[in-house]
Every structure is written in C-alpha cells, then in structure tokens.
Amino acid sequence: MLKIKEESKDGVKVIRLSGKVISGPDLMDLKSVFQTAVSNATGNVLLDLGHVAWMDSSGLGVLVSGHTSLAREGGRMAILNATKKIQELFIITKLITIFETFTDESEALSSLKE
Amino acid sequence: MLKGIVLKIPSDDTVVESVQTFVEKIGIASGVSEEDVTGLSISVMEVVKNAIEHGNGGDPRKLVTIYIDVYSGRIQFIVDDCGSWQPEVDLGHEPGEGDALISSRGRGVLIARNLARWLDYGLNPEGKTRATLIWPLS
Numbered sequence: 001m002l003k004i005k006e007e008s009k010d011g012v013k014v015i016r017l018s019g020k021v022i023s024g025p026d027l028m029d030l031k032s033v034f035q036t037a038v039s040n041a042t043g044n045v046l047l048d049l050g051h052v053a054w055m056d057s058s059g060l061g062v063l064v065s066g067h068t069s070l071a072r073e074g075g076r077m078a079i080l081n082a083t084k085k086i087q088e089l090f091i092i093t094k095l096i097t098i099f100e101t102f103t104d105e106s107e108a109l110s111s112l113k114e
Numbered sequence: 115m116l117k118g119i120v121l122k123i124p125s126d127d128t129v130v131e132s133v134q135t136f137v138e139k140i141g142i143a144s145g146v147s148e149e150d151v152t153g154l155s156i157s158v159m160e161v162v163k164n165a166i167e168h169g170n171g172g173d174p175r176k177l178v179t180i181y182i183d184v185y186s187g188r189i190q191f192i193v194d195d196c197g198s199w200q201p202e203v204d205l206g207h208e209p210g211e212g213d214a215l216i217s218s219r220g221r222g223v224l225i226a227r228n229l230a231r232w233l234d235y236g237l238n239p240e241g242k243t244r245a246t247l248i249w250p251l252s
C-alpha cells in the first residue's frame with residue numbers, strides 16, 4: 001500500500017511517500033498529485049522516498065513523467081532520502097543521471113529555492 | 115516441493131494484481147522471506163507485463179502462460195506469450211540517453227534482471243517468446 005502526504009515548506013511542495021510504489025490503483029493517486037502540482041504551477045517539488053520499500057517500472061514511469069511535466073513548466077523535482085534499494089533502481093535504469101537526489105532535507109529545500 | 119503449477123491468464127492488466135498475490139503466496143510457501151517476497155513478485159510481474167504488452171499487444175484473447183516449479187535452492191518461472199519479440203531488439207540493451215532514457219521502454223527487464231539475478235529470453239518449442247526467470251532460495 002502507498003501512502004502520500006503533501007505539505008508546503010519554504011515555497012516548495014514536499015510529497016512524502018511510504019510503502020510500495022508499484023502498479024495498481026494507488027499509483028493513480030500519485031499521478032494525480034503530480035498532475036495537480038503541474039496544473040497549479042506549484043513550481044518545485046521535493047519527493048521524499050525515505051519510507052518507500054519497493055518500486056517497479058510503473059512507479060518509475062510516474063516519477064519520470066512527473067519530472068518531465070514539471071520541467072516543461074519550468075519547475076524542478078528533487079528526490080530526498082532514496083533508500084539503497086531505490087537508489088540501485090535509479091542506477092540500473094540510468095535515471096540517476098536525470099534525477100537530483102539529496103540525503104539532507106534542508107539542503108534539498110535550499111537547492112530548490114535557488 | 116511445488117511443481118507443475120501452470121497459470122494461463124488473458125492479456126488484461128486487471129488480472130495482474132491477482133497473479134502478483136499468487137506469486138507472493140508461492141514465494142512465502144517456498145521459504146522466501148517477507149522482506150524479499152515483494153522483490154520476487156515485482157520481478158515476475160515485470161516479465162508478465164512485458165509478455166502482455168510486447169508479446170500479445172494487450173489483446174485479452176491472447177494468453178500468457180506461466181509455469182512455476184520450485185526446486186531445491188530455486189524457484190523457476192517460465193513465461194510464454196504469443197509473440198516473437200526479443201527484448202534486446204525491441205526494447206534495446208541499455209536504458210539509452212536523452213529521450214530514449216525518458217521513454218519507459220525496457221525498464222521492466224532491467225528491474226527484473228536486477229532483482230532476480232537470472233532472466234533469460236528465448237523461444238519456446240512453438241517459436242514464441244519465452245522468458246525464464248530463476249529466483250534463488252537461500
């Protein structure tokens with residue numbers, strides 16, 4: 001099961017996920033969170049994956065689509081606290097080359113405010 | 115040991131979740147830990163989703179057949195579809211660069227290979243695409 005919490009911090013939308021980011025109805029909820037962020041011109045998004053245990057190709061697809069939609073509108077998406085397992089997924093799929101990743105929240109927020 | 119389990123499913127995304135649950139049950143019954151069983155089901159389902167999409171073009175009339183056998187030290191999943199596609203040719207060897215990296219093609223195979231450590235694509239005796247995935251048991 002995927003849990004999604006949203007908050008705003010220093011003008012950055014912080015989306016905190018916990019559970020499994022895998023195909024299924026929960027993934028639609030994450031998709032619509034990104035869609036809302038893009039349509040509301042939220043700007044920059046920090047995605048906290050600190051409590052995400054697993055992710056599949058559909059989950060990665062939603063992250064990539066969120067990243068590209070935000071970029072198209074001039075926004076940025078950064079990833080916070082990806083676990084070793086998720087980091088490994090980013091490396092094997094080479095998505096590590098397009099995702100900005102951070103392990104420190106205040107550092108991530110400062111970067112996104114720039 | 116569980117042997118000779120055969121699942122025949124239509125190429126319909128709505129059945130994927132129940133197959134995933136079934137694979138997790140097989141995993142637990144075979145001694146895969148609670149922590150690893152999601153990895154097992156994700157890797158098998160990546161292969162099944164590819165069979166549905168690339169092998170059968172999402173046509174619900176076409177079946178995907180999954181053969182499951184548990185041996186000493188490993189679980190073997192054989193996934194047959196009705197196509198004759200090859201991941202290296204149709205999806206590429208590597209994630210690619212630029213737009214190719216952004217496109218979703220081929221990520222499922224990379225993930226399944228990484229999680230299961232053994233995933234091989236070839237042809238079954240009828241000349242259709244067959245994926246063989248082996249999950250080691252400790």
